[in-house]
Amino acid sequence: MILMQQSYGVRYKTRFVKTEKDLLIYANSKFSLYLYVMNDSHFKAVEEEDAEFYIYNVLTGDVTTDIHHHSSAQLVYAEGGIVHVFTDLKHWYLPARCFMWIPAGTPHYIFSTSPKVDLYNFYFKKEENENDFFDEINIYSVSHLLREMILYTKGWDGKITKNDGAKYYFLKALKGILPEKRDKKLAFPVQHPFPKDETLLKIAKYIHANLEKPLTIESTAKEFGMSTRTLSRKFKEILGMNYVRFLRALRITRSLELMLEGKYNMYEISMMVGYNSLSSFSNIFKKVIGLPPTEYQQKLRGDR
Numbered sequence: 001m002i003l004m005q006q007s008y009g010v011r012y013k014t015r016f017v018k019t020e021k022d023l024l025i026y027a028n029s030k031f032s033l034y035l036y037v038m039n040d041s042h043f044k045a046v047e048e049e050d051a052e053f054y055i056y057n058v059l060t061g062d063v064t065t066d067i068h069h070h071s072s073a074q075l076v077y078a079e080g081g082i083v084h085v086f087t088d089l090k091h092w093y094l095p096a097r098c099f100m101w102i103p104a105g106t107p108h109y110i111f112s113t114s115p116k117v118d119l120y121n122f123y124f125k126k127e128e129n130e131n132d133f134f135d136e137i138n139i140y141s142v143s144h145l146l147r148e149m150i151l152y153t154k155g156w157d158g159k160i161t162k163n164d165g166a167k168y169y170f171l172k173a174l175k176g177i178l179p180e181k182r183d184k185k186l187a188f189p190v191q192h193p194f195p196k197d198e199t200l201l202k203i204a205k206y207i208h209a210n211l212e213k214p215l216t217i218e219s220t221a222k223e224f225g226m227s228t229r230t231l232s233r234k235f236k237e238i239l240g241m242n243y244v245r246f247l248r249a250l251r252i253t254r255s256l257e258l259m260l261e262g263k264y265n266m267y268e269i270s271m272m273v274g275y276n277s278l279s280s281f282s283n284i285f286k287k288v289i290g291l292p293p294t295e296y297q298q299k300l301r302g303d304r
Contacts, residue, residue, distance in 0.1 A: 045159055046070050046123045053160040053171040054123035055153055064111035072123040073134055074102040075178070076110065077142065077150050081117030082257050085110050092139065093253045096260060097147065100139045101178070116260075120150050124175055133179040140181040149174050197238050199224070203231075207247060211254055211274050217243045252288050255281070259297040266293055 046054045047070060054072065067086075076083065076094060083094040087108045094100045096117070102108055104126050112119070126134070142150070149170075160167050195201050203224060207215060220243070221231040235243045251273040258269045270281030285293045 075122040077120040
């Protein structure tokens with residue numbers, strides 16, 4: 001999933017794709033190509049001057065968009081799965097029961113392969129003297145109140161203006177409570193740099209396809225015919241993080257996807273993402289996330 005950005009950058013010839021080889025990396029990946037393509041016809045309507053609020057909800061499972069940006073800010077809420085959001089520099093993971101705030105003018109694209117995800121999209125025109133909360137891209141956990149407000153709009157679609165009365169003031173209130181989330185960011189490494197380097201892209205693909213293996217830096221360096229020192233330097237210089245941290249981020253985020261599938265017990269999940277025991281997986285997970293994996297799974301599913 002970390003490689004999907006390559007395919008969508010080509011259509012608009014943006015800086016996201018620099019060579020045709022990037023497409024080959026994507027084409028050879030093992031990720032599903034059968035994605036529901038989000039209808040982008042609403043983007044023009046979002047730009048209309050009187051579209052102070054706009055709602056576009058996708059309740060069909062797998063979702064993907066092209067790279068785009070708009071003059072309105074966007075709130076993205078995921079119910080029932082994990083959504084991947086790429087900006088020009090980072091890969092963000094949006095888990096269920098969380099929302100992401102994307103400031104106006106931010107180039108991005110969205111996709112999810114979670115079969116049960118419902119994606120709620122709210123667009124907000126920028127106002128004068130806004131709280132600086134609205135200038136920062138980030139992911140936040142959702143309170144019970146905010147979740148109920150979001151789900152209340154399930155049947156809404158399109159532009160909402162002052163002429164819509166109650167709906168307009170409802171969305172005004174929804175936006176108004178968002179800055180209260182400033183100090184309640186999700187305790188999760190929700191983003192990491194996206195590797196633009198061609199070699200690192202291939203390595204990222206290899207890691208993601210082999211998460212169940214030990215994947216030491218020595219074995220990965222050998223797989224790609226380079227020294228451990230060279231590979232370590234590449235990660236630090238290009239991504240600004242070391243190999244172990246990058247590997248851990250992919251393992252933990254993959255474990256979240258497996259939790260949401262509901263097909264595997266926690267021991268099976270720990271093995272599938274490369275940990276040799278449930279206790280070692282639980283310890284790392286708690287260290288990174290702040291909660292034991294079983295407790296976090298209940299939170300993702302809304303059981304608590």
